[in-house]
Amino acid sequence: MTARGRRALPYLYLLPAFLFFVPFVLVPFAHTVGLSFYDWDGLTRAAFTGLGNYREAFGSALVRSAFGHAFVLIFFFGVLPVLLALPLAVSSVNASIPGGNALRTLIFLPQAISTVVVGVSWGWILALDGPLNAGLHAFGLDWAAVDWLGSFTWALPSLGIVGTWTLTGLCVALFFAGLQQIPGSLYDAAAVDGAGRLREFLAVTLPGLKGPIAVALTVTVISALRAFDLVFVTTRGGPGTETVVPGLLIYRRAFEDGRLGSAAAIAVILSIVVFAVTLLINRIADRNAP
Amino acid sequence: MALCRAAPRGLTAAQVIAVISVISVGCGPDASDDGARSGRHAADGDRRILEVWTPESGSRLQMVQQRADQFSAARPDVKISFTVRDFGSYPAQLKLALASDSAPDVVIGNLGWSLDGPLIKAGLLRPLDPWAARYGWDKRFPEVAQRQMRFTVDGKHFGRGAIFGIPYAADVIGWFYNVDKLEKLGDGVPATLGELESDFETARRTGEVPIMLGNKPQWPGLHLFYLVSCDLASDREINGIVFGDRSVQWTDPGFVESARMLARWNASGYIADGVNSMSPADALARFVRGAGVFLPAGSWNAAELSAAMGDDVAFFLMPPVRKGDPRRATGSVGYGWHITATSGQADLAAEFIDFMTQEAFAIQLAAGGDISPLPIDDAVPRAPSRLAGEIFAAWQSVLANGTLLPYLDFSAPNGAEVIYPTMQSIIAGQVEARQGLELIEQSRKEFLDSQ
Numbered sequence A: 001m002t003a004r005g006r007r008a009l010p011y012l013y014l015l016p017a018f019l020f021f022v023p024f025v026l027v028p029f030a031h032t033v034g035l036s037f038y039d040w041d042g043l044t045r046a047a048f049t050g051l052g053n054y055r056e057a058f059g060s061a062l063v064r065s066a067f068g069h070a071f072v073l074i075f076f077f078g079v080l081p082v083l084l085a086l087p088l089a090v091s092s093v094n095a096s097i098p099g100g101n102a103l104r105t106l107i108f109l110p111q112a113i114s115t116v117v118v119g120v121s122w123g124w125i126l127a128l129d130g131p132l133n134a135g136l137h138a139f140g141l142d143w144a145a146v147d148w149l150g151s152f153t154w155a156l157p158s159l160g161i162v163g164t165w166t167l168t169g170l171c172v173a174l175f176f177a178g179l180q181q182i183p184g185s186l187y188d189a190a191a192v193d194g195a196g197r198l199r200e201f202l203a204v205t206l207p208g209l210k211g212p213i214a215v216a217l218t219v220t221v222i223s224a225l226r227a228f229d230l231v232f233v234t235t236r237g238g239p240g241t242e243t244v245v246p247g248l249l250i251y252r253r254a255f256e257d258g259r260l261g262s263a264a265a266i267a268v269i270l271s272i273v274v275f276a277v278t279l280l281i282n283r284i285a286d287r288n289a290p
Numbered sequence B: 001m002a003l004c005r006a007a008p009r010g011l012t013a014a015q016v017i018a019v020i021s022v023i024s025v026g027c028g029p030d031a032s033d034d035g036a037r038s039g040r041h042a043a044d045g046d047r048r049i050l051e052v053w054t055p056e057s058g059s060r061l062q063m064v065q066q067r068a069d070q071f072s073a074a075r076p077d078v079k080i081s082f083t084v085r086d087f088g089s090y091p092a093q094l095k096l097a098l099a100s101d102s103a104p105d106v107v108i109g110n111l112g113w114s115l116d117g118p119l120i121k122a123g124l125l126r127p128l129d130p131w132a133a134r135y136g137w138d139k140r141f142p143e144v145a146q147r148q149m150r151f152t153v154d155g156k157h158f159g160r161g162a163i164f165g166i167p168y169a170a171d172v173i174g175w176f177y178n179v180d181k182l183e184k185l186g187d188g189v190p191a192t193l194g195e196l197e198s199d200f201e202t203a204r205r206t207g208e209v210p211i212m213l214g215n216k217p218q219w220p221g222l223h224l225f226y227l228v229s230c231d232l233a234s235d236r237e238i239n240g241i242v243f244g245d246r247s248v249q250w251t252d253p254g255f256v257e258s259a260r261m262l263a264r265w266n267a268s269g270y271i272a273d274g275v276n277s278m279s280p281a282d283a284l285a286r287f288v289r290g291a292g293v294f295l296p297a298g299s300w301n302a303a304e305l306s307a308a309m310g311d312d313v314a315f316f317l318m319p320p321v322r323k324g325d326p327r328r329a330t331g332s333v334g335y336g337w338h339i340t341a342t343s344g345q346a347d348l349a350a351e352f353i354d355f356m357t358q359e360a361f362a363i364q365l366a367a368g369g370d371i372s373p374l375p376i377d378d379a380v381p382r383a384p385s386r387l388a389g390e391i392f393a394a395w396q397s398v399l400a401n402g403t404l405l406p407y408l409d410f411s412a413p414n415g416a417e418v419i420y421p422t423m424q425s426i427i428a429g430q431v432e433a434r435q436g437l438e439l440i441e442q443s444r445k446e447f448l449d450s451q
Helices: A003-035 A052-059 A061-094 A100-112 A115-125 A131-138 A155-179 A184-192 A197-208 A210-225 A229-234 A246-255 A260-287 B013-026 B058-074 B090-099 B116-121 B129-135 B143-149 B179-185 B193-205 B219-232 B235-242 B253-267 B280-288 B299-312 B346-356 B359-367 B386-401 B415-427 B433-450
Strands: B047-054 B078-084 B106-108 B171-178 B294-298 B313-316 B329-332 B336-339
Touching (some): A052 A061, A052 A260, A061 A155, A115 A229, A184 A197, A197 A210, A210 A260, A229 A246, B090 B116, B171 B299, B179 B299, B219 B294
Antiparallel strands (some): B106 B336
16 A cells, blocks of 8 residues: 555545535534524525624523523533432442342433433423422422422523433443443452542542543433533523523524524524533643543 | 413423424524425325324323214224324424425314414415315305414415415403302393403402403413403404504504503502412312312313312303394414325315315314314204303304404414413503513514514
């Protein structure tokens, strides 16, 4: 093979993926970006408005609150599952409890269920006369039984908890795989140095899981930012505008209100936010890499 | 949309972005709006084909198709080819179909800015005035009904100008009630707003749910607002909001009073617990099972209710403030028939539309328990249920008295984003009525400015 051929080889390997990437991702995204500079109802001639749609988006209290809600969901979809999954994975990796594999499968199961099914089921669980409130009443906690998804205070955290339930299993699976990559010799060394359980966790386990944690955060944070299906099925953005998220605004403006330019602008902003947040997560993970 | 019945679809934001982009590939900003393209005479052997689009379903679709069969029987040289799309995705699909090179001839639209407005603005529908004069459509329907089908030819003003659609079926919002429970309250069917409110109070005191409502999709709360504003706001206020009269605002006294009344009803415990997380279908199911004395809802629920409850459910229009005053009601003339700008057989299309909207069809609808925008003077058929009969009589009285009022959310296309959630917040007491209405008015003003 010639030198030129060797240089071209990696690009040839990339070519098949690239052939799909261009028409199905890059071109549509470029179209969306282009569309975001126009005022267009999908039918009549589009009018160029420059940054008008972006000005409108940044100036709109509703759009800002939608992104605010998305960031609240990051806590429930990303941070909380990681914090819950760490002890679950660490405590189960060495323990040889009977049925351990079945247990891990159960924890992962929510990840395998369609979001629409998750939404419908949780809508039922969280209903005013649903099983959750029935349980609270049974324990005499009548004051705590509220209309979770219809409450102006609790609707967003309730959606968040559904996300936590869905994504914790994914994090456990990722961490479990990561833990098995950590060489046992490191734990032996820690033991020889007289490290306790906590010290061992901080000095060996946590640094060893840096990669899986970054992956888990990336996946879960993206799912928080683009949350749409769960909201659409459970609350439609209500009550009031308490659970409106960017995806819902994009859907409504594009397909119901006929404001495609505005929808495209929000979509572009959302894409930039997703890109920035994932970049940040990976930067932090890289910087702290051992 | 007034009859927002969008089905849940599991789209992720990424898919939405992709879909937007795919749409833009087909007809991007450079797509021309050259209006009338060359017509297209479809033919199937010797028969001419009339392409018809509809979002109807259930019994109404059946009745429409039966009527179309009768047309084909009378005109054997014409074949009617129906394309049926589900209500939720219909607007998006219809827009694409009409903007394509193979647009259908006759389509059913949706009133106001949700669908008709954008289509007219884009020059995709024809003004029907020449045929209206020929067939007498302009005299067939009362003006209160006809007005909901008028647009200026530039598509910028709703409620005046040319006739763009011909209605065939209708709906009206009112109060369904549990006959048995209301009887037990002891005061009879309320004849005034005051009596209705005192029924709520009696019901609450006796442990009944006064108003069964499922406001999860947020538009049912606005339907409750329609009922109250029929009493507390003037014709001028309501028509003005809907038809773009800038001298009228959402913050006018009639609307503020209406909104405050709903907030008070909620605070008084008249509205069902869990209203904001309950779907309309759930509310209806609960009402059928005996929860709730009153169910504020549209006439389209009648068939399901009477099938489940028989004569134990009945209906009345919003009782007036003063006893004996004619009742006013919010309702619509459904969706109208339209002729597309590109149809090459507009005369045939008009003949079809005329056949589909004659009194004979209104009578067929009435016999099927449905209502139409046509006053039926004689030959009123026997209603299939007591409930259907009550709704029919109530609707005919509204047509005869000219007391039909349009859906307030016809005023702008962004009901789902602004009007519905804000009204939900007002009812829940999260936002003060006037403050919330200011927000709604602001978005209406922005929409009118953008026209």
